[in-house]
Amino acid sequence: MNKIFLSAPAGLVPWTLREAADLGLVDPQADQGEKAAEVHPQSGIEIAGGAEEIYRANLHLRTATRIFLQLGAFYVSDFAALRHHVSRLPWQRYMASGQSLLVRAESSQSRLFHEHAVEREVSKAVIDRAEMLGFRLRIPADQETPDHFLLVEITRNRCTIRLDTSGEALNRRGYRQALAKAPLRETLAAGMLLASEWDQVSPLVDPFCGSGTIPIEAALLARKVPPGWQRAFAFQKWPSFQADLWESILAVAEQKIEESSVPIYGMDRNAGAVNACLQNAERAGAAQWIHFRQQAISDLPHLPGPGWVVTNPPYGQRVSAGSDLRNLYARFGDVLRSSCRSWRFAILCSDETLFRQTRLVPERALPMFNGAIAVKCFIGQIK
Ligand SMILES: C[S@@+](CC[C@H](N)C(=O)[O-])C[C@H]1O[C@@H](n2cnc3c(N)ncnc32)[C@H](O)[C@@H]1O
Incomplete structure (x- = not known):
């Protein structure tokens, strides 16, 4: 059994934990033993496992960013000790001749504080x-995506070496190549859907759908299509x-994977x-499941429901959002009360004052x- 780290951004960790529990990777009730999880609310979840857990986590987790395999953990106070411990790890299991390796280090409260020197x-x-073992690794060229990515974390002189098993970050499902303004990460869209408690059978509408991330993630979720189905992973190169x-x-x-007749709408x-x-949606194999329409929010028709509105409208990054945006939010609230x-x-909105213009009352933020x-992801019922 190895330690495996399911990294996820702050805010999505509870949903990653729930997903990991649904997959049987962890038991959230267990305090100790194989299925116990160590939850780091700001960065992810540590679980125990091997190849099967690594493969399944990469394929299935919708909200995780990367899956790391812990290769070693030891105390270090100088570079000689660091080199000694690193060279004893079984690199031949994970790397092969001609492949490239990128190392990133993070250090805090430690004698080896110079991160570039650690890298x-x-x-x-x-x-x-590797050279001693008979294979040649290389440093990746500028802009090259490395074959292997190693994360070295040193905290209070305790060094943990983690190998990325994912390759490209897991939000890159492979389908989103055409971008509109301010696209959401796929992992965040999936997190919003899970947080909304959408039942996956009632209608779902995103009236500000941009490049379609939320409706596409919704279609994949409803059909139980694994998010990593169409992509490659670093572990395949080991x-x-x-x-x-x-x-x-x-x-x-x-x-x-199921057929699904749930109505999903995307409008912009x-x-x-x-x-x-x-x-x-075509690339995701989800086009036939989603109704996309060019339409302003003020023209939102009355839709058969009830269902779920899951969306991220445009927002300014400052508290003092312009009056156009305030009017848009006020109009959005009115339209939802009359049509939904x-x-x-x-x-999803960065600005609570702006959100309040909708006069929707959130149960949770x-x-x-x-x-x-x-x-903040404001969640509630339209009344
Ligand atoms: C923050 S982006 C949504 C990004 C989207 N979630 C994605 O992943 O690509 C907001 C979208 O709202 C659209 N929009 C702005 N005003 C609108 C309006 N009055 N009615 C409908 N859509 C509008 C913009 O064209 C933009 O695509």
Whole structure:
């Protein structure tokens, strides 16, 4: 059993924990033992497992950013000790000739505080060790996506070495290539859907859908399509990769994909955005499940429901949002009360004053991050 870290942004960790529990990767009630989880509310969840858990977490988790495998943990107070410990790790299981390695270090309250020097020393120790074992690693070229990414964390002289198993971050499902303005990360869109408690059978509407992230994630969720179904992962490049195990995990997941007739709507007043939605949904294999329409919020028709409105309207990053935005939010609230009364809502906004213009009364306001911007997901019922 190894330690595996399911990294997730602050705000999404509770949903990653729930997803991990649904997958049977952890038991949230267990204090100790194999299925116990160590929850770090700002950064993710540590679980125990091996290849199967790594493969399943990467394939299925909708809200996690990356899955890391812990290769080692030890105390260090100088570079010689760091190099010694690093060179003893089993690099040949994970890396092969010609592959590139990027090392990132974070250090706090430790004698080895110079992060660039730690990165350089670890990188050199791994490359030298590989050379001794008969294979050659390289530093990635500028702009090159590395084959392997190693995270070195030193806290109070305790050094933890984690190897990324995901490759590209997990929000990159592979379908979203056409972008509209201010797109949401796929992981955040999935987090909003989970936080909204959408029942996956009632209608779902995103009236500010931009590039379509929320409706597409909704369609994938309702059909039980794994978010990692269409992409590759770093662990597939490992010499120790178990192709048979991976194929069997994929086959089980594919058998669980369902047809779905749940009505999902995406609307945006911008024609370019609607076009981007169609292209993205096509790539995600979700186009036939979503009704996209070019439409301003003021023209939102009465929809059969009740259902869920899950959306992130435009927002200024400052508290003093312009009067156009304030009017838009006031209008949005009025439209929801007339077209979607008694529906549930989950609305992402960085600015509470702006949100209040809708005169919707949230039951909860969950703090989340949209990239670097602190936002809240306001959840409640339209009354
Ligand atoms: C923050 S973006 C949504 C991003 C989207 N969630 C995504 O992942 O791409 C807000 C969207 O609202 C649209 N919008 C602005 N005013 C609108 C209005 N009055 N009616 C409908 N859509 C509007 C913009 O065109 C923009 O695409």
